[in-house]
Amino acid sequence: MQFIQMFDNKILEFIRINLHTPMMDKIVPIVTSLGNMGLIWIVIGLAFIANKKYRKYGFIMLCTLCIGALIGDGIIKPIVARARPFNFVENIQLLIKAPTSYSFPSGHTMSSFAAATIIYIANKKMGIGAFLLAALIGFSRMYLYVHYPSDVLIGCVLGITLSIVIYKIVSPKYDKKFN
Template identity: 30%
Template sequence: MKNPFKLFDNLFINLINKKMNNKFFSFLFYYITNLGGPFFLIGLVIVLILLGNNMRSLGIEIALALGVSTIVVQILKRTFSRNRPYWILENLNTYGIDLRDYSFPSGHSAASFSVCTIIALNFPAFSLLIMFVAILVAVSRIYLAVHYPTDVLAGIIIGIVSSLIVHYKLYPFLSLYFQNKF
């Protein structure tokens, strides 16, 4: 029996990386992928914290969710050591990106869905917009051939679950603890 994950990955990496390939998507995904990267996200957290009040709380909650999801992603990357698609598959559109770490799971997808989930839980009116952006970041990882679709799906799950744990358990506990200390 053939591996269903491999069939899924091959189907969607061919669809997204090869068949969707055009100048508009190449430009869009090459730049939008950075919204799930560390420079943008650290900057976002700093700006939110500096804004104060509700934004400060949101920034701290996002930072916690990113921390949890990043730890999980890094443990899994080192455990599975899955090679990136462009290291293995031929004839992919690679866009000159050369990463040295492993593929599974997608850290950008986990990070973008961590942020998306925290914002959606705190500001439901922005849910659809922020979800759209997170989906674009996730799809960009496949389009740019740096992740398999299963890497991205795992990252999405990690991001959502990490944020739910932070929002409903960790952040309330820490808020209560620090409120009583000061």
């Protein structure tokens, strides 16, 4: 665990020292806000539900987002109880309001990659764009010093894994009931 913490700290310091610019300091909070409460993904899921061709995928995406929030925020975060990186750096000025929940795993990243995976299953071209946005949201969490790289990496893995598992369980049942 100490090795992971050292690795996390080095990456965060690299980002803070080498990648921060005044322009990025304005753009990155906007990018991260797209993932707040999974809102962009919920809107996309609802848009999918409104379109008959993508209805099944929208339903599965919304199920995945709800289950992911329960698992990530309701179970894993309280068990691991990892403090956020900004808590350990003196005089750091956050560009967003300090989150009050625990750090591990990144909920923004988990929901973003979960939704992007379902979008990719539904439509590869849209999915590539969704994965790009998910990656930007994940990076934004490190840039803003509210998550460690390992929080983001595990959020990514959990999101992808959860969406595939839920898709494999729900899709055949959905098809049987509605097709």
